[in-house]
Amino acid sequence: MANQSDNPNCPNASIYTIRPGDTLYNLSRRFEITLDEILNANPDIDPNNLKAGQKICIPVEEISGKCPTGFLYTVILGDTFFSIARRFNVSIDALTSANPGVNPNQLQIGQELCIPAATPPVRPCPGRFYTVQAGETFTSIAKKFGYTLDALLIANPGIESKELRAGQEICLPPAPGAGPVSCPGGSIYIVKPGETLFIISQKYGTPLNELIAANPQIEDPNQLEAGLPICIPG
Numbered sequence: 001m002a003n004q005s006d007n008p009n010c011p012n013a014s015i016y017t018i019r020p021g022d023t024l025y026n027l028s029r030r031f032e033i034t035l036d037e038i039l040n041a042n043p044d045i046d047p048n049n050l051k052a053g054q055k056i057c058i059p060v061e062e063i064s065g066k067c068p069t070g071f072l073y074t075v076i077l078g079d080t081f082f083s084i085a086r087r088f089n090v091s092i093d094a095l096t097s098a099n100p101g102v103n104p105n106q107l108q109i110g111q112e113l114c115i116p117a118a119t120p121p122v123r124p125c126p127g128r129f130y131t132v133q134a135g136e137t138f139t140s141i142a143k144k145f146g147y148t149l150d151a152l153l154i155a156n157p158g159i160e161s162k163e164l165r166a167g168q169e170i171c172l173p174p175a176p177g178a179g180p181v182s183c184p185g186g187s188i189y190i191v192k193p194g195e196t197l198f199i200i201s202q203k204y205g206t207p208l209n210e211l212i213a214a215n216p217q218i219e220d221p222n223q224l225e226a227g228l229p230i231c232i233p234g
Contacts, residue, residue: 067114197221
């Protein structure tokens with residue numbers, strides 16, 4: 001939430017707290033000011049390295065925008081209300097209420113939606129959280145910290161690897177290479193909704209009995225939970 005500032009470092013302006021997905025460009029459009037005005041009011045910030053929770057000055061006396069309780073999101077190819085709600089962990093009803101006048105069945109690329117989420121969703125993380133920087137991918141983050149890509153994906157179920165955004169928080173496992181599933185010589189696979197071991201065995205051309213043997217932790221091969229990591233034997 002943004003509040004009127006009494007801070008001498010932010011005179012005649014308002015303090016704004018950066019939310020996931022925010023960029024200076026989006027903020028300039030949201031508050032109808034120029035990029036230069038924001039940069040001049042915040043000479044010490046790195047515009048390419050905004051972090052969720054960071055406070056900056058917005059050089060307007062009163063902040064009012066299309067999304068006062070959340071943040072703006074720009075629709076990309078393939079987006080639906082369902083996929084956006086799932087990505088940001090909000091309900092369809094909350095997303096619909098935050099965007100009156102928007103037809104959920106006629107989203108357009110480049111259209112701006114209000115995501116009614118002031119803070120990132122709370123989720124368990126056995127290690128620590130990391131804020132994604134501009135241009136980073138799961139692959140580059142895995143290299144940066146010495147993790148395997150599989151271990152990083154396992155620690156972040158539900159986050160699409162191709163949809164990382166600057167300011168988004170992801171979970172780093174306790175130690176590089178750590179993972180909850182032992183899979184020597186094979187690869188880790190994240191179960192998708194509706195899948196069974198039989199379906200996955202057909203998908204990868206792996207005999208069902210070998211897939212079952214590689215995953216002794218699974219009690220019922222016909223009832224897999226979406227997001228569950230399993231071993232695909234080599």
